[in-house]
Amino acid sequence: MPEKIVIIGAGQAAAQAIATLRAEGFDGSLTLVGDEPFAPYQRPPLSKTYLAGTFERDRLFLKPDAFYTEAKCTTIFGVAAQSIDRSTKKVTLVDGRTLSYDKLLLATGSRVRLIRVPGADLPGIHYLRSIADVDGLRPTFKTSKHLAVIGGGYIGLEVAAVARKYGLAVTVFEALDRVMARAVSKPISDFYEKVHRDAGVVFHLNTGVEGFEGKGKLEAIRAGGKSWPSDVALVGIGIMPNCELAKASGLTFGDGIHVNEFCQTSDPDIFAAGDCTRHHGRDGAHIRLECVQNAIDQAKHAALAMAGKPSTYREVPWFWSDQYDLKLQIAGLIREGDQTVARGDPASRKFAVFHLRNGAVAAVEAVNAAPEYLVGRKLIGEGAHVAPERLADTAIPMKNIA
Numbered sequence: 189m190p191e192k193i194v195i196i197g198a199g200q201a202a203a204q205a206i207a208t209l210r211a212e213g214f215d216g217s218l219t220l221v222g223d224e225p226f227a228p229y230q231r232p233p234l235s236k237t238y239l240a241g242t243f244e245r246d247r248l249f250l251k252p253d254a255f256y257t258e259a260k261c262t263t264i265f266g267v268a269a270q271s272i273d274r275s276t277k278k279v280t281l282v283d284g285r286t287l288s289y290d291k292l293l294l295a296t297g298s299r300v301r302l303i304r305v306p307g308a309d310l311p312g313i314h315y316l317r318s319i320a321d322v323d324g325l326r327p328t329f330k331t332s333k334h335l336a337v338i339g340g341g342y343i344g345l346e347v348a349a350v351a352r353k354y355g356l357a358v359t360v361f362e363a364l365d366r367v368m369a370r371a372v373s374k375p376i377s378d379f380y381e382k383v384h385r386d387a388g389v390v391f392h393l394n395t396g397v398e399g400f401e402g403k404g405k406l407e408a409i410r411a412g413g414k415s416w417p418s419d420v421a422l423v424g425i426g427i428m429p430n431c432e433l434a435k436a437s438g439l440t441f442g443d444g445i446h447v448n449e450f451c452q453t454s455d456p457d458i459f460a461a462g463d464c465t466r467h468h469g470r471d472g473a474h475i476r477l478e479c480v481q482n483a484i485d486q487a488k489h490a491a492l493a494m495a496g497k498p499s500t501y502r503e504v505p506w507f508w509s510d511q512y513d514l515k516l517q518i519a520g521l522i523r524e525g526d527q528t529v530a531r532g533d534p535a536s537r538k539f540a541v542f543h544l545r546n547g548a549v550a551a552v553e554a555v556n557a558a559p560e561y562l563v564g565r566k567l568i569g570e571g572a573h574v575a576p577e578r579l580a581d582t583a584i585p586m587k588n589i590a
């Protein structure tokens with residue numbers, strides 16, 4: 189067992205790592221450093237119920253304050269870690285303090301990708317990653333008329349759904365030819381585009397934004413060679429992993445800090461978990477995941493390894509998105525060339541798309557279809573082979589398919 193563990197980044201992965209370290213018997217000193225002025229909180233509600241104003245801020249926090257006291261975890265919030273000296277095993281914070289470690293966990297998450305076009309710094313242009321971002325965006329929904337969403341990914345579409353409830357006109361600009369293209373298959377993209385169109389959202393697909401216009405504040409979006417009036421914009425064009433500390437200290441990285449099956453970096457005393465990492469998935473592909481499941485499960489595995497009980501990370505990735513009355517749940521990773529099997533009718537707003545790879549269930553996308561998601565996730569974990577016609581037959585309950 190190490191004597192001193194330091195965790196950099198106070199988010200989803202960090203909260204889990206603290207819980208697992210103490211549960212696994214680590215009784216040495218534990219310090220958590222976070223640059224936000226908050227204890228770890230959950231981000232998924234930010235673009236959903238917290239933005240809608242139906243979820244209290246206090247409920248965002250992953251653990252009560254007493255958890256950190258009981259876990260004897262020293263917390264330093266509102267201060268960023270600036271550098272790591274691997275030879276002396278010390279972390280230096282921006283305020284000059286130094287913390288020594290035996291094992292270090294990097295749980296630095298990711299940050300929003302900034303749009304770099306003329307006018308991008310005009311007031312009225314927002315991003316969504318943190319509590320502070322929502323606290324800046326939500327009040328504008330009460331005073332604005334026309335929201336432009338730049339990027340038709342899941343965050344952009346969740347915000348579009350909330351904005352429609354506030355009564356704003358919403359236009360989505362998406363550079364690709366379909367929505368949520370990085371995360372879901374075409375049938376799911378097509379379904380969600382129709383749902384949003386039916387709710388009054390206007391889409392400009394295959395349309396990159398060329399600039400923002402306005403005198404002193406946002407007045408229009410420049411896209412496809414035209415100006416589109418808009419008084420508030422939400423940019424959701426992806427995230428970038430926070431790898432700078434890893435890079436500066438010479439750890440192996442590249443679009444994410446490289447970790448092995450125990451969430452260990454190229455330095456055996458430094459581990460990493462969550463959005464900031466890149467690892468080999470179950471099928472061997474080198475992937476970077478941006479989801480709660482990965483943050484929690486990698487944190488558990490990193491904590492186990494730091495506590496001297498290494499265990500291989502092989503969990504099935506899962507993810508969800510809430511838009512209007514629809515819960516989308518995805519398990520596994522979809523790939524080009526998968527055989528897709530539809531189950532149920534999209535018109536019923538309750539259906540699923542299964543993905544088979546070499547005959548085995550590899551992924552499921554389920555809309556308002558919890559049994560399909562839960563059983564699908566189990567089948568993926570088992571590498572089960574199921575005949576497509578059985579999966580497609582809604583007369584056979586999912587529990588019987590399992």
Ligand SMILES: Cc1cc2nc3c(=O)[nH]c(=O)nc-3n(C[C@H](O)[C@H](O)[C@H](O)COP(=O)(O)OP(=O)(O)OC[C@H]3O[C@@H](n4cnc5c(N)ncnc54)[C@H](O)[C@@H]3O)c2cc1C
Pocket residue numbers: 196197198199200201202221222223224230231232233234235267268269270295296297298316317318343430433461462463464477478479480481483506507508509510
């Ligand atoms: C609006 C929104 C909605 C989402 N919805 C979903 C969803 O529905 N389902 C889902 O599965 N996932 C969702 N996600 C993704 C999910 O929240 C992330 O995958 C998860 O938070 C990653 O956890 P993490 O611990 O890796 O990083 P984070 O939770 O981002 O925590 C990292 C922390 O480290 C801090 N940090 C960075 N550098 C330093 C430094 N040098 N010193 C100190 N601190 C530092 C960061 O500021 C941050 O506070 C959503 C994300 C957002 C933003």
